[in-house]
Amino acid sequence: MAAPARRLCHVAFHVPTGQPLAKDLHRLFGFQPLAVRETGGWKQLALRSGDAVFLVNEGSGPGEPLYGLDPHHTVASATNLCFDVEDVDGAARALAARGCAVPVPPTSVKDAQGTAIYTVVNSPAGNLSFTLLQRAGYRGSFLPGFRRLPCTPGPCWVSHVDHLTLACTSGSSPTLRRWFQDCLGFCHLPLSPGEDPELGLMVSAGPGRGGLRLTALQIPADSTVPTLVLAESLPGPTNKQDQVEQFLARHRGPGLQHVGLYTPNIMEASEGMMKAGGRFLTPPEAYYQQPGKEEQIIAAGHKPSLLERQGILLDGNKDMFLLQVFTKSLFTEDTFFLELIQRQGATGFGQNNIRALWQSVQEETARAQGA
Known part of the structure; x- marks a missing residue:
């Protein structure tokens, strides 16, 4: 195997500005806002219920959303699965050697809580891409580059x-x-x-x-x-x-x-x-x-x-x-x-x-x- 996945970090979505997915996840299904990033034409909001994390990428910008890839898809869609791996650099090389497209090469992101390295690989499953993430030393609530949101109690329906x-x-x-x-x-x-x-x-x-x-x-x-x-x-x-x-x-x-x-x-x-x-x-x-x-x-x-x-x-x-x-x-x-x-x-x-x-x-x- 080229890049054995160890843990699901999050499921990412791409939606147009004003689409109510993030509000619905919070209001209807009990997901609580975890962290946010707003820059470059993107609003990225992570929401959590138990260990389940959804990242809603809203809008579009001149570059790629952090930790993902803009698929330029015609409809709102779940577009990315992010997995923790042990060695991002090695994974990217192994996947490229297998003929996989790696549109985002290994990239390091750092903030006061530590560092994470990620790469994005295309999959043969339509518009679905995979982010491979190395964050063993990161101490923050989500990922570098995101601002932590106040913790509010939720219903905890999902584990x-x-x-x-x-x-x-x-x-x-x-x-x-x-x-x-x-x-x-x-x-x-x-x-x-x-x-x-x-x-x-x-x-x-x-x-x-x-x-x-x-x-x-x-x-x-x-x-x-x-x-x-x-x-x-x-x-x-x-x-x-x-x-x-x-x-x-x-x-x-x-x-x-x-x-x-x-x-x-x-x-x-x-x-x-x-x-x-x-x-x-x-x-x-x-x-x-x-x-x-x-x-x-x-x-x-x-x-x-x-x-x-x-x-x-x-x-x-x-x-x-x-x-x-x-x-x-x-x-x-x-x-x-x-x-x-x-x-x-x-x-x-x-x-x-x-x-x-x-x-x-x-x-x-x-x-x-x-x-």
Whole structure:
């Protein structure tokens, strides 16, 4: 591997001036402002919930935003993943030797709290770039060049990033999997017994709906890097676009479709976010009427009526359960959403929940189009 990732530092977004992402993350989803930088035509605001940090780059300037790259993308988008690495200089050389474009060479940034070195590498996943960061000696609250903001108490609904899901073009997952393996040290994480890494997990969305191919990747257990999930559409019997294809069209190519945020209490988190004005997808009515679903929910220690009221999906068996709920898009272009996830022993992603999410998004799209 060229540059083994050790920890996710932050997820960065590029939005136009006035776009409300930063306000929504704070007001609706409980993220607290952490640090800010305003110069050169950019406002960069870092927000945190637990160990999950989002960096919102707003505006545009003559140069690049600090610790990132301006992709000149046509829609608001999640555009950069920043990982801690041990040796930025060595990583940049190794990646360049593999043919990777390194538009920002190793750069040192210093302030009174210490020094950080970073480089930015392009990825084969659309407009998504990767910042590799070396900051072992930095003592500040975020990164050099940013001004720390006053610490204010927040609801603490989210503890960390559980996973990152990329929407990919059909047939591209094997190539992307090899790139993440060779360049950043990811390896295949089977989602079903005996799963072929070249094929991934194929999930049917139901009769007449096509389906998904999911390929999960992870870093060895000594890191705290979230699971990376590659999602691509399986051909269906109709020409109607599914949500991955809709993302590719609206986003103008592959990219980061959603971030899964881990919460220790999904009931409390989703209820708090809803009361604050957060909007969530409504599962299909039939989801909670499936044979055995009520017994499954009770076995997991929850009340079926409460989960249904809040739109929370539950999958699993015995003592291994997974609870998930999904927000509506945070952008008008429908190019990014958040997921809340709580694990009760489960490590996968729940095939029944994937089907329910698929149908929920399809129904939401139909309602938005007046169908």
